[in-house]
Amino acid sequence: MxxxxxxxxxxxxxxxxxxxxxxxxxxxxxxxxxxxxxxxxxxxxxxxxxxxxxxxxxxxxxxxxxxxxxxxxxxxxxxxxxxxxxxxxxRRSGIKRGAAGEHYKQQVIAANIDTVFVVCGLDADFNPRRIERYLLLVRSGGSEPVVVLTKADKAIEAEASSVDSAMAALVDLAAQDVAVRAVNAKDRDSVAALEPWLQPGRTVVLVGSSGAGKSTLTNTLLGSERMKTSDVRVSDSRGRHTTTHRTLIALPSGACLIDTPGMRELKPTGEEDLADGGFADIEALGEQCKFRDCQHGREPGCAVRAALEAGRLDPDRYAHYLKLRDEVADAADKLATRLAQKADKRVLSKALNKRLDDKYGKH
Incomplete structure (x- = not known):
């Protein structure tokens, strides 16, 4: 090589x-x-x-x-x-998010990625809704997501946060071909479950909140304590930003790994497809509604409402789908406005240059 x-x-x-x-x-x-x-x-x-x-x-x-x-x-x-x-x-692929602030901007988290490990701790950090938000950004950028549930050793000891209950909470994602793996990030034998995505020439990026175990996982994959780690708060399982900037590291396996700081805000850019966030089943239900413009309220023949009432669709998950749908639509409007403003500026600039050329001649 x-x-x-x-x-x-x-x-x-x-x-x-x-x-x-x-x-x-x-x-x-x-x-x-x-x-x-x-x-x-x-x-x-x-x-x-x-x-x-x-x-x-x-x-x-x-x-x-x-x-x-x-x-x-x-x-x-x-x-x-x-x-x-x-x-x-x-670029072949990338992860982008809407930058913080009122003005529309995009921020590229990492580029040319094959797989994204969405890291989530099996403690108070576990949040299926946040995982869905990550998936929306990851898949829309052209990368394969893998949900990595860390601290499996602690979850086995705590009945309230068992691996089985976490897997059950993510069953809808697994049904849509999103791989989910539970590991002990400190145990080399345990993280061997991730080897299929860490082959030579591949690039993997770690994303997740502070304290989820990204740096610990990186150290285990490297076989050395290269990345700084710290304990998390017991009250909410949150950690400090031990990773302060994004870094690409070559692993012994021949793969490349990008560790990222924890991200508190995950705003859509407006270019996402909700089916990419693990909501392909809800999108498919919407296509079965009697009316094409069904708002899934009190309209007759609504397949989404029928699934909710029959218990086949989780109300919390559906509420998050609606929230993300509104956020993506709002970001898409801002993106369209930004592009239109740029187009207007180009037209005005060309018109101004033409007037100057007509008056003073080209130079």
């Missing part, structure tokens, strides 16, 4: 993707590298599993109004020359 392939390079031989060939041809002196860390002042990139170098970002990326989603993120492939990034290569 070549050094680039060891950190996830997607080609066995010469680059054949025309979208990649164009920027490579435009920068013949540049070398491909992968972003392994992202900081306010720049990036750390690698050309193999055992190296890393700080590089500067292009001048355009440093402008405040430059779209955040168009800058490189951890996991991205870039072209580097003279100690600086000169081009961002096309």
């Amino acid at each position: 070549t050094p680039l392939r060891a950190i996830g390079w997607p080609f066995d031989g010469p680059v054949t993707d025309p979208d990649w060939l164009s920027p490579i041809a435009a920068h013949p002196q540049a070398r491909p590298a992968r972003v392994i860390e992202q900081h306010r002042s720049g990036y750390v990139v690698a050309e193999g599993p055992d190296d890393g170098a700080r590089v500067e970002s292009p001048p355009d990326w440093q402008r405040p109004r430059f779209p955040a989603q168009d800058r490189a993120a951890v996991g991205d492939w870039v072209l580097v020359a003279g100690g600086a990034i000169v081009a961002l290569l096309p």
Whole structure:
């Protein structure tokens, strides 16, 4: 395996993707590298599993109004020359969320990912609704989600938080081909259950709340205490942000792992499909309603209401579906407005340039 392939390079031989060939041809002196860390002042990139170098970002990326989603993120492939990034290569997949604040912005969490481990502790951290929210963002970005339930050893000791009850709460996800695995993140034999997704050349990212066990799981997979860990509060099982920035790490298995800080807010971008959040069954029920514009209220022939009344659909899960549906619709409206404003600016800019050219001539 070549050094680039060891950190996830997607080609066995010469680059054949025309979208990649164009920027490579435009920068013949540049070398491909992968972003392994992202900081306010720049990036750390690698050309193999055992190296890393700080590089500067292009001048355009440093402008405040430059779209955040168009800058490189951890996991991205870039072209580097003279100690600086000169081009961002096309992404195959990624996790995005709506950035905090009133104005519409997107934030890329990680890029070029094969699998996302949605990590959730089998203690007070366990929250099926939050898992559904993660799945919505993960699947919409083109990656395969795997729900990893950590602290299985503690759950076995506590009857109120047993593994069986957690699995039962996620049965709807398992029915939609979302893999769910319960592990003891400190036990190497236990985390071997995750090996099918950690094959050479694959990239996996860990997401979940602080204290869920992401850094502990990373250390176990590495076979060393590389990532800092801390105890969680007994009252609510929340932890401190021991991971302060996203980092791509080469694992002994040949896979790449991206650890991320805990995320308190998971806003949709407006580009999601609710079926991706584990709600494909509810979407299918909606298509069986008598009226195409059924709001699932008191309309006759409503398949969704019938499923609720018959106990075939969990009311809490359906309420969360409605909440996410409204959030996605609201974000989609903001995205459409933002795109329309950009289009108007381009039209106005072209009109202004034409008037200037007519008056002063082209120069």
